[in-house]
Amino acid sequence: MEKNYLYFHDFFEKSEEHIHGIEKILVDLRTPYQHLQLVQSPIFGKMLIIDGDIQSTSKDEYIYHESLVHPAMLLSEKPENVIILGGGEGATLREVLKHKSIVKALMIDIDKDAIQIAKKYLQEWHQGALESPKAKVLNLNARKFMETQVSTRSVDVIISDLTEPFEDGPSYKLFTKEFFEIINDRLKDRGVFALQASILRITTFKMHLSIRNTLKKIFPVVRSYYTYIPSFDTTWGFIIASKKYDPLNLSANQINSLISERIEGQLKFYDGDTHIQMLSLPKDIKLILSEDSEIITDQNPVFLPRK
Amino acid sequence: MEKNYLYFHDFFEKSEEHIHGIEKILVDLRTPYQHLQLVQSPIFGKMLIIDGDIQSTSKDEYIYHESLVHPAMLLSEKPENVIILGGGEGATLREVLKHKSIVKALMIDIDKDAIQIAKKYLQEWHQGALESPKAKVLNLNARKFMETQVSTRSVDVIISDLTEPFEDGPSYKLFTKEFFEIINDRLKDRGVFALQASILRITTFKMHLSIRNTLKKIFPVVRSYYTYIPSFDTTWGFIIASKKYDPLNLSANQINSLISERIEGQLKFYDGDTHIQMLSLPKDIKLILSEDSEIITDQNPVFLPRK
């Protein structure tokens, strides 16, 4: 093992700890909402950590962001108006803006300081997207904004790129049935909702399952998919919820055609095979996802325990 | 994090270390070939460690073993004679024996002590397979055995379930072009060869690539596939090499039919969707796998560095 002196300890499950050698600390900032750390890893390059959780790294952020954005965007017929909840790094916005049909992409991230940090240090992530004329970034409470500032049936795609729902964190009110009902109302009839939906592996899946089962109370189509994120050391869950379109109906060839028609610029991870891979769930995962779970409501939120 | 006092440290990549809390040490034995440790993890149950590498755990060994065995077995038309190289836990043998067509399954593992440990402590793994009348376990040098004791075109499926090719380990002579030529010779024309083929993720893939490119010098069909193994904290690579059959030609429905026709007993991980998932490689992995690499030969073996 290469010698380092400073390490980031990623507390993982109840008795695992993943240690990452750190060459340099670039940012260490406590904003009013969260603790942001940007460090340099010899393996993953820049590594963004919020409240002790790796959010994304310059080496593999494309896997997470392409997985979150493109299945939903291609499922939507012609996405013009898109809203991103969270997404502070600007990379979700970057991927959204690759779609030629986009007229306006609105990003609502409560943490102004996080956006400042992104602009200054995360150039590889946003690649200028935060300043795009098609984009607008608002530092507001996303729950309130969706409730009061967005009209019924006005949005094509909503993408939830939030931090995990910790009791002491800023995100948990954006994972409840009541909020998902607002999302449903604001989406057009052919609208699509995509979420990062917590860790999904056989040893840890309860939060994903609760989000999934809560969405199923509202949306007719709810599809879990997942992919392996190297810097997370685990597969990660996503969900697409929609009023009618089903991502399972798209073949690899169809995805490849849609990509060449509708996307400008290169993708590094997502293509037809990737789409099929992410949505083809193994037998054990299908079994897990068929289980009952708590439904998340404003009155009974489900929190992820701090590890 | 739950409090433990003893930990297994999994040295991972050049500056990562994964720490697993350990409730109990069941076996700690240095055989003439390797250092075997069997420990109890609160997350993964029994965890078998050889020379510092997690081999498999009672919680998730089915993922590894079903992934290694069934794609090759179902690709073979009617596997009767099967040879397993390595496979000390007995779980590869267990999966092979689920195929009704099997007449004889030969397992060649050099380490007699490992087999004794498996018989005594790894009941969940082998489930009696090591004593099956259809099975035969030999503690011999697999290279020599394949060279001298197996006739040309006599085997349906060969499964290589070996530890990684470390310079000081027992396995590296079983990953060379010369040995793969012997494998090719001993397989029937419709024969299939499947291997565990080292870690495969975007940050670590050179050993997989060398094994793959070496096999391509000999076999007309060489397919990499991979799956996430939770206790490894990474996706793991496998390869199918065959004289004519291609696993990409099998659809999810075909796999599901073959499973119900040909397999006795339940599978927990592998089904049609799983087959599709494992063989559908994302764009970045396809790019990696198209690269050149060293070819592994007896004269120029490729070793995995001790971390």
Place this chain on the structure above:
Amino acid sequence: MEKNYLYFHDFFEKSEEHIHGIEKILVDLRTPYQHLQLVQSPIFGKMLIIDGDIQSTSKDEYIYHESLVHPAMLLSEKPENVIILGGGEGATLREVLKHKSIVKALMIDIDKDAIQIAKKYLQEWHQGALESPKAKVLNLNARKFMETQVSTRSVDVIISDLTEPFEDGPSYKLFTKEFFEIINDRLKDRGVFALQASILRITTFKMHLSIRNTLKKIFPVVRSYYTYIPSFDTTWGFIIASKKYDPLNLSANQINSLISERIEGQLKFYDGDTHIQMLSLPKDIKLILSEDSEIITDQNPVFLPRK
């Protein structure tokens, strides 16, 4: 750093963790009272761990045991009857028995299994002392035994070699004012009481201070002393409490004379210089020890927090 796969993690202070490579696990046993682990360290040899705390190691146990036993024994005029509270390894008893004047050494350790483990695995520690004709080992509750089975003014030296007073551990009722009153009553007028008295360093000293200040309510002479124990990575506190004799009155030369007169066999750590060193406290430690603290009573015991 040498490569090991298993590690003991010593949780130390509130944000420190000391990791010890482990070559072998010799014993891992949960008795009715505590969790015993005996492991092999490349640096310290056999390492005895109780409930996650290193108790002593074959490399440096002589430092702890000689420090605990000899200052008190030499301060006593002619120790014939000695009682040891705890002391499961048998090494405290071993040191006591080196004093020629000893007629009877009684050791009261509640944990029968710990004694069995010591007899079987800790030969380097007890060196046969547990079987000495002058010794008697009783597996009883020491509090009750001292209350009911020992007469007033009958004991020359009492040595408390207990595990730390954790709320869930077996020892905390042996660190209270009420118990120290019993000790005082059972000691002869020229009697001496010595205790292992928890960690003593500038960052951690509250437990030592409470034990010290509690003893001062009862005994006219109370002297803290301390020494560095390598395997603990810290200095460790001891206390001598007596009715009249003061260890500060003994010079290095006097100690050396007493050792040659009264002790049979070799000492490895303790001599005149060591006596002076252990009792000469630096300015910062003297300041700490002059502070007020909680007094430990049966009604208001003071517990060490589990780290």
Place this chain on the structure above:
Amino acid sequence: MEKNYLYFHDFFEKSEEHIHGIEKILVDLRTPYQHLQLVQSPIFGKMLIIDGDIQSTSKDEYIYHESLVHPAMLLSEKPENVIILGGGEGATLREVLKHKSIVKALMIDIDKDAIQIAKKYLQEWHQGALESPKAKVLNLNARKFMETQVSTRSVDVIISDLTEPFEDGPSYKLFTKEFFEIINDRLKDRGVFALQASILRITTFKMHLSIRNTLKKIFPVVRSYYTYIPSFDTTWGFIIASKKYDPLNLSANQINSLISERIEGQLKFYDGDTHIQMLSLPKDIKLILSEDSEIITDQNPVFLPRK
């Protein structure tokens, strides 16, 4: 254990690792000579790390610096001219300047950047000493400076406060017999030389022993002493070498008198008892220090291995 996300790993002996939670990184700088890191620990406050070794912390630096400086200064009859080798933090200088007799204190530290860092961030250490009119700080090669710029028999006290002699570090040529001969020559007849002299504990002492035995080839009086430094988790060795005065001849009372006569300002660690404690070596340490060892010469330097 308190939760932190960033840790400093102190590699300790061949299979030990001490992990310190880090709240903040204040400085991370590679100078032409060394890698400086200043971090905030919840236990030790600011912690200065050079090339992976803890140098001193705001919580306990006084122990190290008072131990290094005052025994030598009080042993000197009337120290007027003092030279400090190394000592970048400015705390050794601070302690030297407490002696009223000082006319001129010269500090030779090769690393200009380290001094700049000290001035800016280590106010608690130097407390303005680096700017004192009695002090002069030169960023030069100390070996060369002592050889060419200092006259024979001109210095009262020389204090060596260098980093450890690593093969790739800046200090190893200041630990050789040839250099000690220069020191001897430059000291007045009543001169005293004091050194930080590497770790001294029963498991690690070879470097200390070599420095000691090398000094003994030159100086008639050579005394090892040691004290426990909490942030180092170990006792640390120092040596006084002189032409005639012996620190063993000073009693606790004499030290206390000298302190009140000759020192301005408060000491926190060193007093008469501390002097006695540091110089009273236990039996096992005396045994170790009586061993033979390599002599360090320019031709055959002794290096500390990187851990």
